[in-house]
Amino acid sequence: MKTIAVLGAGKIGESLLAGLLDAGRAPAELMFTERYSQRAAELTGKYGIEHVDVPTAANRADVLVVAVKPQDIDPLLDEVAPLLGPDKLLVSMCAGLPAKLFERRLAEGTPVIRVMPNTPMLVGEAMSAISGGAHATDEHLELAEELLGSVGRVVRVPEQQQDAVTALSGSGPAYFFYLVEAMTDAGVLLGVPRGTAKDLVVQAAMGAATMLRDGPENHPALLREAVTSPAGTTAAGIRELDKHGVRAALTDAVEAARDRSAELGRAHD
Template sequence: MVSGAHTVAVIGAGKIGELMLSGLLRSGWPVDRLLATARRPARAEELTARYGVRVVDNLTAVVEAEVLAVAVKPQDAAALLDEIGPKVPADKLVISLCAGLPGNFFSRRLPEGTPVVRVMTNTPALVDQAMTAISAGAHATGEHLTLAEELFKPLGATIRVPESQQDAVTALSGSGPAYFYLLVEAMTDAGILLGLPRQVAHDLIVQTAIGSAVMLRDSGEHPVKLREAVTSPAGTTISAIRELENHGVRAALLAALEAARDRARELAAQAE
C-alpha cells in the first residue's frame, strides 16, 4: 500500500486522469488526499459520486496539492498552464500525462525551478496491469522520480526511460493495447470463418494471449525461441507464419509504430 503522505490533484480528470484516481484509491490512497478538476459540472458530479473525491477548480488544486498531475488533452495544455502557471510554487511536483508534450513545454510555462516528470501509462491500469514509463524533466530529482513511481506502481509496472524515448514509448505501450485488441478482433473473425462460435473463438484467443504474455514475462526466453518451440517443420504454425510474412505483417507493424511516434511529435508541435 502506498503511503498517501502527499495530496495529489489530478487536473483534467478525463479517461487517463480517472485511471490514476481509481488506481490510487484501489491501492489504499486516502480519498481525502486526492483532488480532481473537471471542465464540466456533470463530470465533476460523476467523479464525486463514483469515487467520493472532492472536485475543485484548477487554482484551488494548485494551492492545496503537493503533486499536480496534469491530464488534459495536449491541445488544452497551453491554456491550462497560462491559467495556473503563475500560481504554481516552484517546490511542487508537476507530473505530465499529456501525450507527446515534452517536459520543457511545461518548464517554459512554470516558475523557474519547478520539477516536472513526464509519464506515459496505458489503459490496462483499469485492471492494475498498466505499463508506465517515467522520465525526469527539468529540475526533477531522483526523489521526484521515486514519488512518481510510488503513484503509478499501484496501476501496474513502471520503468524509467530518458525523456528522449517517450515518443517511442507512446507509440509502443501507450497505444499498444489497441494493437492487441485489433489483433484479437481479427483472430476472432478468423475463428468464425473456420467454423467456431464467436464466444468460443474469443475465449480461445484471450486465454492464449494471457498465457503467451505470462510466458514471455516469466520465462526469460527471447520471443523468437518461444515462437520456434511452437513451429514444427512443415506444420500448421509455419504455414500460418508464411502467410503473415507474405502479407507484410511485420513491415506493417513497423510502419504503424513509426506513424504513432510521428503523431506524438505532431501533437507537441500543434500544442505550441
C-alpha cells in the first residue's frame, strides 16, 4: 500500500483524507501538513492521522497530494524539490498550475499529475479531472483515479483542456449556487417564505441533476422540452431567460473563468 501525504489540510485536503479513510485506508498510511497548530491538532484528534512537516512528508510518503492555494506553491516547492524524484508521485490540486511548472522545479523524471477537483468533494460527490505530466505513466494515473475515486467521480482529460475544465467543473458549483440563490430570492419576492423557497429550489435542482445523470433520457435539451408545454408557465419563464441573455451570460462566465485559470498558470512561468 502506498503512503499518502496531503500537503495542505484545508477543506479539500480534509475531505480527501476523510474519503481515503472511508475507502479503507488505514490512518497509518496517511499523513498531512498544516501550518496552523490548532487546526492540525483538530484533524489528528478527529481522524487519528499524523501531522508532519513538509520535509518529513516528502521523505516518507510515496504520493504527495498538493492541496495549497496557487499563490502558496513557490515556498512549498522550495521545500520539497530536493527530496523528490522518480520514485515519488506528486498530485497537484492547485487551480491553473500546469504540470510543467512542477517538472521544472523537481528532479528530472519526477511524475506529476494535474487535478482539477471541485468542492462537492466535501460531500463525496466531487468531479475530478486528471492529466498526466511528461513522466506520469498509466500506473500513476490509475493510482490517482483510485485515490480521487474515494471522494467522487474521476475523468482523464488532455492537459490542454484543464483550463476549460476548471471553468466548467471547478467553478461550476458556484454558478449553481448563484442560480439557487437568485431563484430563492425570486420566491421570496413572490411571497414564499425563504426557507420554503430554498427547499423547493434545492430539491428541484437535486431532482434535475439526478435525471441528467441517471435517467433513461439525459439530454438537457430534451428534458427541458419535456417540461415546457406549449403556452405554459415554463415556456413563459424560458422566454424571459432568453430575453435577458442568460445563455450568453453563462458562456461569458465560463470563458472568463477559463481565461483566469490560464492567467494563474502564466503567472508562474
